[in-house]
Amino acid sequence: MNIAKNCVSRLSSYKNALTKLKNLGFTRVFSDNLADLISVTSSQVRKDFSLFGISGNRKGGYNIEELFNQINHILGKDIVHNIIIVGAGYIGKALMKYKTFEKEGIKIRAVFDSDPAKINRESSIPILPVKELKEFIQAQRIKIGIITVPENSAQLVLDQMIDAGIQGVLNFAPINLKEYPGIIINNVNIELELENVIYYTQTMENNKK
Amino acid sequence: MNIAKNCVSRLSSYKNALTKLKNLGFTRVFSDNLADLISVTSSQVRKDFSLFGISGNRKGGYNIEELFNQINHILGKDIVHNIIIVGAGYIGKALMKYKTFEKEGIKIRAVFDSDPAKINRESSIPILPVKELKEFIQAQRIKIGIITVPENSAQLVLDQMIDAGIQGVLNFAPINLKEYPGIIINNVNIELELENVIYYTQTMENNKK
DNA sequence: TAGATTGTTAATCGATTAACAATC
C-alpha cells in the first residue's frame, strides 16, 4: 500500500494539533474535532488513521496521549534525527537557528559552505568547508540533508551528498534535481509559493471587476 | 473554470525552465522538451497551456520568447509587486535578503517586528514597529504580505494585515490560519516538509530490510 | 506530400467524501 504525500503531511498537522490539545489539558478527541483543527473532513481523518492502522474507540473517539504517541512513532519522532545543511547563506543560517527543529528532535550537526570566509569550527553548530562533507556524513552516519545552495551548484551538492550516503533531502534550490533510486527528495520553492499567492490575488481582483 | 494550485505551480516551473532555454540561445521548444525539464508528461504541458489559452504551432512547437511572455503575464510578472514581511526573525531576515525576489520583480518594501531592538528605519529595507503596519500597508497600497512570526502571534498579525487591506499572504507560521472570503493564504511549513523527508527515508530503509 | 506535433476528448487513475453498519 502506498501512502500519499498529502497523507503524511496531514499526519504532521494532526501531531501539531494534538500537541495543542494536550497542552490545553484535553485527554480525548473525536475525528470531528481534529478535522476542524486542520480544515479537513472527519472522513479524511478516519481514513488517514485507518491507512496507518490507528484505531480509536467507537464511542469515545481517540485517546490523545495514545494517538499522539502512535503518530509520533510513524513520523519517526521518537528518535533524534541528525541532519546537515549545505549552504550557509541566509536561508541556511536561518534554518540553522530554527527553534522548531530543536523542539522537534531534529539536530543540525553541521553546516557546510564553499566560501572559506564562512567557516567557523568553534560555533555550537560548526560551519565547515564542503570538502569535508563526505567524511563528516560517513563518520556521523548522517542520513538526511538540507540543500540551501544557489541553483547552479545544487545538483553537484546533491551528487556529493548521495555519494556519501545521504538518503533523504529537503531541497530549497529552485531546480529540478535528478532522481536517484531509493533517495527521497522533497522540494521547497519559496519564490514559486509566492508567485502562487500573486497569481490568485490578481485573479481574485479581476473577478471582482 | 477553476485553475488548480498545482497547475499554477507548474506554470512557475515552466517559466524557470524557459529562462534557462532562453539563456542557452534556444528559440523554439516542444511540449516534450518542457515536460522533461520539469518531470511531467507532455500531455500535462499541453493541457496546462490549453487551460490558460496558450497555443503553439502544430508543427514547430512553441516560440520560447512568446511563451515566456504569455506565462509571465499570467503570473503577473510583467509588473513589480510590492510586498511586506511581518516578523524579523531568522526566516524573515533571510527572505528580506533573498536575491531571487529582486530578480523576479518582487520588492520588499518593509519588514515589521514587535521587538523595539530590531527596528531600523535607516536600512535599505526599513524594519518598522508592528504598530505602523496598517498605516504603511494603506499608504503604500500593499496587497501581499509574508508572515514569519511565531505561531502564537500569527493569527493576530493576519487579522491586522487583512484589516489594513492585504489580499494575499504567504504564511510560514506552523498554524492553520482562519480563512477569510476573498483572501488568499498559502502556507509553507518547513518542519512539516522535513518530517515528510524523514518519514519516507525511514519507510524506504524498512522496505530494504 | 509525409512526418511530426499540437490541441482536445475520452479513459484512467488516485484522492476525497458520503454513507452506514458495527459497536461502545
Place this chain on the structure above:
DNA sequence: TAGATTGTTAATCGATTAACAATC
C-alpha cells in the same frame, strides 16, 4: 438501551495521462 462515533466500503470528484484527429 439509545445515542453517538468509529471504521470501512462505495460513490464522487478532480487531476493526470493516453490517444488521435487536425494540421502545419
